[in-house]
Amino acid sequence: MKNKWVLLLTAMSICSGGLFAQAISSDSISALNTEKDRLKIEKTLNENKLELAKLQNEEDERSVNEKKTAVDAQNAASSNQDAANTLSADSKNKKKAKAAHKAADNAEGNAKDARKASDKLDDLHKKIDELKKKVMEDEQRIMIIDSTKRI
Numbered sequence: 001m002k003n004k005w006v007l008l009l010t011a012m013s014i015c016s017g018g019l020f021a022q023a024i025s026s027d028s029i030s031a032l033n034t035e036k037d038r039l040k041i042e043k044t045l046n047e048n049k050l051e052l053a054k055l056q057n058e059e060d061e062r063s064v065n066e067k068k069t070a071v072d073a074q075n076a077a078s079s080n081q082d083a084a085n086t087l088s089a090d091s092k093n094k095k096k097a098k099a100a101h102k103a104a105d106n107a108e109g110n111a112k113d114a115r116k117a118s119d120k121l122d123d124l125h126k127k128i129d130e131l132k133k134k135v136m137e138d139e140q141r142i143m144i145i146d147s148t149k150r151i
Contacts, residue, residue, distance in 0.1 A: 066117040
């Protein structure tokens with residue numbers, strides 16, 4: 001008998017719960033939508049800031065790599081020049097000709113590596129600049145939302 005009363009009271013409270021529900025005004029809905037938009041912007045802002053930090057850390061590595069490849073290319077060009085000078089003194093020497101050819105190939109490869117490293121660093125700088133711009137735009141959008149919220 002007790003179980004029936006408990007079950008009956010529970011069923012009545014569940015059914016009557018819908019009768020006492022509060023009506024949500026359009027201002028509340030608008031405020032909730034604004035807050036939802038703000039949260040979406042904050043999420044993308046945080047993701048962009050994390051990506052920006054990652055790219056800035058990578059920038060240091062690529063900058064060092066670019067400098068190293070530039071030095072290597074310069075050294076290879078210098079050794080190529082030396083090999084060409086020794087070959088010009090004795091142009092019929094096959095051994096010197098082969099060494100000059102190898103030095104030229106090495107210099108060409110190192111110059112290509114230096115160009116690639118420089119291009120990668122430039123691309124990274126572009127990505128960093130784009131992300132900084134996105135972060136700034138998102139921060140401005142949040143400030144606009146906050147200022148309209150206070151009014």
